[in-house]
Amino acid sequence: MTAPFRFPRFFVTTPAPCPYLPGKTERKVFTELSGAHATDLNDALGRIGFRRSQSVAYRPSCLDCQACVSVRVVTDEFRPNGTQRRLIRRHGDLVVTACKPWTTEEQFALLRRYLAARHPGGGMAEMDDVDFADMVEQTPVKTYIIEYREPSDEDGRPGRLVGACLTDQQSDGLSMIYSFFDPDTDTPGARPGLGTYIIMDHILRASRARLPYVYLGYWVEGSARMAYKTRFRPIERLSPEGWRRFEPARG
Incomplete structure (x- = not known):
């Protein structure tokens, strides 16, 4: 064989x-x-x-x-809670497009604002446009960069880019490689909760495509930076016995 x-x-x-x-x-x-x-x-x-x-x-x-610990959401059983339903309505006007994995200056500018606000001392803080292009464009698998834009203006020009996610399509689900979004939540027209909305959009997108899972990467119990991942239920984690559902403390 x-x-x-x-x-x-x-x-x-x-x-x-x-x-x-x-x-x-x-x-x-x-x-x-x-x-x-x-x-x-x-x-x-x-x-x-x-x-x-x-x-x-x-x-x-x-x-x-x-x-x-690797975690993934079970898409066909996902039911948004009250906060998540409000975010779906709040951001329901966004134009979502699955683009080929080619970078743009607009994406890079949004990434820089996001990193400066959310991860100023992180490992990606010094990323330049070449590094960003490598991250997105060097892929041997089926990959998209999914854009989230505000509605087009009266002249038909594309609206403001407020979020993006580098996403792999696997045979059993979507793998969210890296997402970033407008971090400004204090100005008129701001869109709080974009990170949560992007994950929910992936869950709903996978469910429509009959893909059973959305992979969210690694979760560390007790890490505040990771707590958001377990707000999407039902969720499974990878254990020595395989994938198992679990009920982490509500965060």
């Missing part, structure tokens, strides 16, 4: 300070996604907790910690 693709070679990164838990170090195991079977490999690895970054699939492989 012939395997559909050659078993990949895996590598391990040098330990570095953990960005989520003070005093901890992180280490990742990774492999290259390339060739005719990159999509199949990415799908298979995604089901066991790997994430994609450009042409690499990776997952945590820390020596003294297993806090990072």
